[in-house]
Amino acid sequence: MPDKTRPSWDEEVDLLIVGAGAGGMTAALAGTLKGLEVLLCEKTEMVGGITSTSGGTIWIPGTHLSVEAGVPDTTEAAASFLEAVVGERGGDAQRAAFLEAGPKVVELLQEKTAVNLVAAKAHPDYIGNQPGEAYGGRALAPLPFDGRRLGKSDFARVRPPRREFLALGGMMTARNEIDALLHPLASLANFRLAATTVLRYAFDRLRYSRGTRLVMGNALVAQLLYSLRQHDVPLRFETRLVELVKEGDAVAGAIMAGPDGHRRIRARRGVVLATGGIARNPRLRDQLYPEATRRYSLAPETNTGDGVETALAGGAALAEGLDSPGLWMPCSILKRKDGTELMWPHIILDRAKPGLIAVNSAGRRFVNESDSYHDFVMGMLRSPEQAPDKPAHLICDRAFLDKYILGMVFHGSRRLKPFLKAGYLIEGASPQALADKIGVDPATLEQTLADYNRDAERGEDPAFGRGTSAMNRFNGDPEQTPNPCVRPLGPGPYYALAVWPADLASSVGLQGDEDGRVLDANARPIRGLYACGNDLGSMFRGTYPGPGTTLGPAMVMAWRVVQNAAADQANSQTEKRSA
Template sequence: MNEARQTQWDEETDLLVFGAGAGGMTAALVAHHEGIRVLVCEKTDAVGGITSTSGGTTWVPGTSLSASAGVPDSVDDARRFLASVVGERGGDEARAAFLESGPAAIDELQRISDVKFVAATAHPDYVAGPGAAFGGRALAPVAFDGRLLGDKFVRVRPPRKEFMGLGGMMVARTDLDALLAPFASKKNFSRTLAVVGRYMLDRLRYPRGTQLVMGNALAARLFYSLRKQKVEVRFDTPLVELVIEQGEVTGAVVEQKGVGRKRIRARRGVVLATGGIARHPVLRKQLFPAGAQPLSLSPDTHTGDGVGSALKINAQLNDGHDSPGLWMPCSILRSGNGPDAVWPHIILDRAKPGLIAVNRRGERFVNESDSYHDFVMGMLRDANGESVPAHLIVDAAFIRDYGLGLLMRERSRARIASFEKAGYLIKGKTLAELAAKLGVDAAGLERTVATYNRDAAQGEDPAFQRGSSPVNRFNGDAAQKPNPCIRPIGAGPYYAVTVWPADLACSAGLAGNADGQVLDNDGQVIPGLYACGNDLASIFRGTYPGPGTTLGPAIVFGWRVAKNAARAARDPAAPTRFDSDVPHRRATA
């Protein structure tokens, strides 16, 4: 903490934003539109953070986009839905603000910038309950042509290498089937030629493909909009500490590459959007379950700079209630001479019929078709730690029909063998042999498969009710009758991949009010300090209601932060230039 009466400033701005992810860039865009001078300081040499490596889906109920897509959604329905999911866990006022502001925030962002979304007609909420939606709430960013950024295209953080083909080609979900079976039809072949041909031309000039989709498209669209509006993004400039004077945050100290330390005054406040506590060396150990500590999907640079700096000035830490992290089960292809390949098991295999997940006892422990977060919560709930890691068990037909992890739909024995040799795919001629190689109880695995197969023959799962929810059925295989998520596991050989918990985002973070103003340990606003994105504690209190429930609040609270700073700037009669409409609200996000 840097507290002084007369700080000597090296430069000044109105709003100082740390972090160029979805939340930080949204706050910067909206504040600029409101007439506030903005400076964005990004720790790394590229924008995007975890946004750029995500699926990019953004959960915002009740938008005009849902009506345009033919699946009109209701904020009132979403309110009932969240009441059933979150229950009595608290944070009601912040969630109410999110629901009330979401439609306006999305409409305005699309109007004032090049950020564009389309509502998914079919993308169910992850939890069944009153007010749940099958479509309309999940907004997908429209694909973006990276060539529009010219030589600044390199400033967009690439997606995970596992999500790119041919060394640098992004593939839209709608193109995946064609590329996996290019010779299945003339249409598939034509589409494959178009996608791959475009990529080959890109590589003559760019380090990777410029057809951007998912979170990479969202990050690029936000960055492109900032550049068009001449909002400065200063790279390689991490936050060192906050400056506080007479109880108000008035600026920050940064470490600018090639320049050194600078003190920047922020007349209208500082916004923390640095990616959360994912890799903070102390808070990760303090808050995360032991089984979830080793693996993270966050960039290595997400070391909790924003949250850590705020805690030094008495900011309040919210532990995330049900869970400090939001999770995905991931398999790992170990590399002897480079970084490991980490594959998040999102929708392509877990929900499909003919796969089960077992623990060290050889027993199932969760509905395999539930959301990635709920799957891992099932792993972590095992008090004895015997479900971390877990193993996804399939037969040979499953790999042919659906693939497994990094191994896409595959008929080539040589390719399957190469994943076996690498130690990623484990094979057993019998269940007992597979169990021995995995280190799980053989008798337990044999009993589990026998019980599962007996019920699966009738399309049933009395143990975990797999296939009973809309999201289960949506991610299953509609051709499998009567249950799209259930079919017996056939005769050997059997295959398995091992999965570990990994955080994709944080639920724990700074406590804030409905305007994203950070609260101190007495529940009072710290004047001049805002947070959004993963630096702000999740409004869903450790639950995961639907697809995009990290990016949705990141964008909406970035919008609310900017609007609050603008209101304070326009109201010279306000008792303090940083106060919100209700400055001492105790409702936390």
């Protein structure tokens, strides 16, 4: 008699991968190259997820690309660095596996796929003055990609970057090109770059909804999608995870909901969760995130924690003991006339520059403003005077606006009126006047500026050590001496910009082992269930060591998942032959 307790399946594959961000697409490619039958399902109509709106940097130490770039790196040095940064928070086995596999993954992608990376000669690790830290070589960047290679239909499948980062309504620019585009007449090189970039964009708009010259995270996503098409990897859009199907204690497959209804898909080697972490899941945000960080998120609206929620319902456990449940970025908010909001992540273009300080809701400095975006917000969250329902403020003088970028204020003091009118930028003739407008005590802000300026006259910041790390100095202004990150704020008027914490990725995720196997509450692997990317708890345990330390582990752990699944398949076949 047939066993009626076993579910009937609509189809079977070796690996069912849920989520087409960098982790999911890498898993699909690695699985296909390994000879597994793979099915990649994406909840939305576009690939990319959080990756597509990111800088696209991938942190993987010890690769051949670092040697080619002239800044050779070693995994041994990276291990020392991570030991100092992460400390006793755990995750040692995962990090060791990541460091061992990372160079192999990069070599595979470079040789077998259209993924094309280059090691940055100068892109320092985020935590300074640590053993084993690197100034360059570990941060890998995708080279620009011509979106026309995808064809019009697949190009439309690449999730666009944040609209705040698109010039002229649809043109992408790399970070090192911004100055040339803002000052095209400053030099012949600037003019050539600006002219060729804008002309290319103008021709693109005759056929496409946006520019096809893709950089940063968009370039990485396009390279991965192009590779999937080259290798004929099945990819289903608008197909979401409904439920994991278990046979005993093992995950045997999943119920997926797509345009044609619900389908029960058997996954002989396992289900891989790569859905972007808890992101915009309201229940998990309220449960796990600090109050001040729940208001804003940089994740796409459709990232609602499907993978984590479904795995928890199937007996999985969350990672514990993290330094932070999320990775944060300070963001300013511009409210437009139609009621919509633009959100600008303050990454490196303003906070590190001299002539700017940050104050909490009490009017006092609380952090090294030149540190990483994550550490900036951690300083904000740890400041006992910072009210969770209020922003911090970046404060600068007029000379700063004339020379640098401040959030969405790109064009210097000549075009401030729209930003002042919208309330995005706040102006005060004196520290006291500015304090009244941003809601802090005038005497406190005046004293904060006086204390900072006294030390800044000597290029020093004894309170927070600004400009004392390689990363600080790299993002500062080399023309400012002796400290590229420090100068006094001059006479008024003064300007303030409110910044709020927003999550760019979750650190808290499913508890897993060094092969991406999801663990239960007793730390036992749930057979047939894997995770990578933000669905998997951070191997850096809630710290943020360097640029791309979400994408690097996502892609490397995706590869390790496939190796484990393939080995499991080989072991199963050997057992059958021996029986």
